[in-house]
Amino acid sequence: MNGHANGNGKLLARRPSAPMMPPMMVSAPGKVIVFGEHAVVHGKKAIAAAISLRSYLLVTFLSKTRRSVSLRFPDVGLSHSWNIDDLPWAAFAAPGKKKYYYDLVTSLDEELVEALQPHIQSISPKKPEQIRKIHQASASAFLYLFLSLGSQKSPPCIYTLRSTIPIGAGLGSSASIAVCLATALLLQIRALSGPHEDQPSAESELQIQRINHWAFVAECAIHGNPSGVDNTVSSGGKAVLFQRTDYAAPPRVEPLRSFPELPLLLVDTRQSRSTSAEVAKVATLKKTHPIIADNILNSIHDVTESAHNLITRDDFELNAESLQHLGELITINHGLLVSLGVSHPKLERIRALIDHTGIGWTKLTGAGGGGCAITIVKPTEDDEVPRPPVDLENTLIDEGFQTFHTTLAGDGVGVLWPAVLHNGLEEEGGTEIDQEKFLNAEGTEGVETLVGVSVNLGNVNAVREGWRFWRP
Numbered sequence: 001m002n003g004h005a006n007g008n009g010k011l012l013a014r015r016p017s018a019p020m021m022p023p024m025m026v027s028a029p030g031k032v033i034v035f036g037e038h039a040v041v042h043g044k045k046a047i048a049a050a051i052s053l054r055s056y057l058l059v060t061f062l063s064k065t066r067r068s069v070s071l072r073f074p075d076v077g078l079s080h081s082w083n084i085d086d087l088p089w090a091a092f093a094a095p096g097k098k099k100y101y102y103d104l105v106t107s108l109d110e111e112l113v114e115a116l117q118p119h120i121q122s123i124s125p126k127k128p129e130q131i132r133k134i135h136q137a138s139a140s141a142f143l144y145l146f147l148s149l150g151s152q153k154s155p156p157c158i159y160t161l162r163s164t165i166p167i168g169a170g171l172g173s174s175a176s177i178a179v180c181l182a183t184a185l186l187l188q189i190r191a192l193s194g195p196h197e198d199q200p201s202a203e204s205e206l207q208i209q210r211i212n213h214w215a216f217v218a219e220c221a222i223h224g225n226p227s228g229v230d231n232t233v234s235s236g237g238k239a240v241l242f243q244r245t246d247y248a249a250p251p252r253v254e255p256l257r258s259f260p261e262l263p264l265l266l267v268d269t270r271q272s273r274s275t276s277a278e279v280a281k282v283a284t285l286k287k288t289h290p291i292i293a294d295n296i297l298n299s300i301h302d303v304t305e306s307a308h309n310l311i312t313r314d315d316f317e318l319n320a321e322s323l324q325h326l327g328e329l330i331t332i333n334h335g336l337l338v339s340l341g342v343s344h345p346k347l348e349r350i351r352a353l354i355d356h357t358g359i360g361w362t363k364l365t366g367a368g369g370g371g372c373a374i375t376i377v378k379p380t381e382d383d384e385v386p387r388p389p390v391d392l393e394n395t396l397i398d399e400g401f402q403t404f405h406t407t408l409a410g411d412g413v414g415v416l417w418p419a420v421l422h423n424g425l426e427e428e429g430g431t432e433i434d435q436e437k438f439l440n441a442e443g444t445e446g447v448e449t450l451v452g453v454s455v456n457l458g459n460v461n462a463v464r465e466g467w468r469f470w471r472p
C-alpha cells in the first residue's frame with residue numbers, strides 16, 4: 001500500500017519522492033599518431049588525430065537512500081561499489097588540497113593518491129595481479145576525479161562503460177575513458193555549458209579545455225607520466241600538431257581543424273609490446289649512432305612539417321593530388337620508423353599484404369614493436385566509402401590480425417542527455433538507454449548499433465540524432 005498510518009490509524013499519502021534524473025551518456029574517441037611518433041619524444045613535431053572508435057559511458061542515477069557509487073566496466077571485467085560516506089572526503093577537502101572545477105591541476109597530489117589507497121587496494125582481491133592492476137588503474141582515475149570534483153553530497157550513481165577501442169594497442173583507450181569520466185563528472189556538477197548547436201566557438205573551446213585538464217589528471221592516475229597528446233585529441237576531436245621541447249613546460253598544441261576526415265583501415269597485430277621498451281630502443285640507437293639517428297628523427301620531423309604545411313594551406317582541399325602527397329609521407333614515415341628499429345615482423349607482414357593490393361599507404365602507429373598499423377585507403381572510382389578488398393581482410397584475419405574500419409579526424413567528446421535514442425525500432429519518443437540494454441548490447445558492433453554517435457546514411461556518416469558535441 002502506498003502510504004503509512006498516522007496515530008489515528010488513518011492512512012496518510014506518502015509524499016512523492018523527487019523524480020530521479022534520467023540517465024546520461026557521454027562518449028569520447030580514441031586516437032592514432034598519424035606522423036611523428038618517437039621523434040616527438042625527442043622534441044620534434046607529431047600529428048595525432050581522433051578515430052571513430054570510441055568509449056561510451058552511461059551514468060544512471062540511484063535513489064538518494066542508496067549512498068553508493070559503482071563502476072561497471074565489463075570490457076576489463078571490473079565491477080565495484082563504494083559507500084560514498086566511506087570515501088576520504090576530508091583529505092580532498094583539507095585546506096590547500098581542495099580543488100575546484102576551474103582549477104588548473106597539472107599533476108596528482110601524492111598525499112591524496114595515498115588517501116585513496118585503501119579504497120583502491122580492496123578492488124578485485126581474488127583476480128590475478130595483472131588484471132587487478134588494470135582494475136585499479138581505471139578505478140584510481142575515477143576516484144581521483146570523483147573526490148576532486150564531487151562532494152559527500154554527490155548523488156549515488158552507477159557508471160557503466162563500454163568501449164569499441166582495443167585496449168593497450170596504442171589507440172588511446174585510457175585517454176578516452178579519462179575524457180568520458182571527466183565530462184560526466186563536470187556535467188553532474190554543472191561546470192560545463194552546452195553542448196548546443198549555436199554555442200559560440202570560444203565558449204565551446206573553453207568547455208573542451210576544462211574537460212581536457214581534468215582528463216589529463218585521470219590519465220596521470222592511469223599512466224603516471226602521459227605526454228597529454230591522447231587526452232587532448234580525445235576531448236577536442238579532429239587532429240592536432242603536438243610538440244614538447246621542454247618537459248618542464250606545457251606542450252605546444254595546435255588544433256588542425258582542416259585535417260581531412262580520411263577513411264582508415266586499422267590493423268591490430270595483437271602483438272603485445274611495451275611503449276617504454278620501444279622508446280628505449282631509439283634512445284640506444286641515438287647513443288650508438290648519434291648522427292644517423294638524429295638525421296632520421298629530423299627527417300621524421302620534416303615529414304610531419306610537410307603534412308602540416310599541406311593541410312594548413314589556405315587553398316587546401318582533399319583531392320587525388322593532396323591525398324597522394326599525404327600517402328607518400330605515410331610511406332616515408334614508416335620507412336624511417338623501420339630504420340629506427342621499432343617495427344616488427346608482424347607489422348611488416350601487414351604492410352606487405354596491403355602494399356601488394358595497392359589499396360593505399362601503410363605505416364605503424366604509436367610505439368611500434370607490435371600494436372597497430374594504419375592504412376589510408378585510396379578512394380574508389382565510384383566515390384563510395386573506400387573499403388579494402390574482402391580477400392585482403394580475410395587473409396589478415398586468417399593470419400591472426402584484427403581489422404577495424406574507422407575514420408580519421410572525427411568529433412571529440414559528445415553528450416547524450418537524456419540518454420534517449422531514436423533507433424527506428426522502438427517505442428514512440430525513442431528508447432531510453434538503461435543499464436540493462438547497454439550491458440546486453442553484443443560486442444562492439446552491438447554497442448555501436450545501440451548507442452553509436454554516428455549513423456551510416458548510404459555513403460556518408462552523419463551524427464545520430466540526440467548526440468551533441470562542442471565544436472569550436
Ligand SMILES: Nc1ncnc2c1ncn2[C@@H]1O[C@H](COP(=O)(O)OP(=O)(O)OP(=O)(O)O)[C@@H](O)[C@H]1O
Pocket residue numbers: 073075076133134135136137138161162163166167168169170171172173174175177222223230275366
Ligand atoms: N574499456 C575500458 N574499460 C575499462 N578500463 C579501460 C578501458 N580501456 C582502457 N582502460 C584503462 O586504460 C588502461 C590502458 O591504458 P594503456 O595506456 O595501457 O593503453 P592504451 O591507452 O590503449 O594505449 P596508448 O596509451 O599506448 O595509446 C587499462 O589498464 C585500463 O585501466
Ligand SMILES: C[C@@](O)(CCO)CC(=O)[O-]
Pocket residue numbers: 033036037038039040041170227275279365366367
Ligand atoms: C612512441 C611514442 O612517441 C608514441 C606512443 O604512442 C611515445 C610517446 O610519444 O610518449
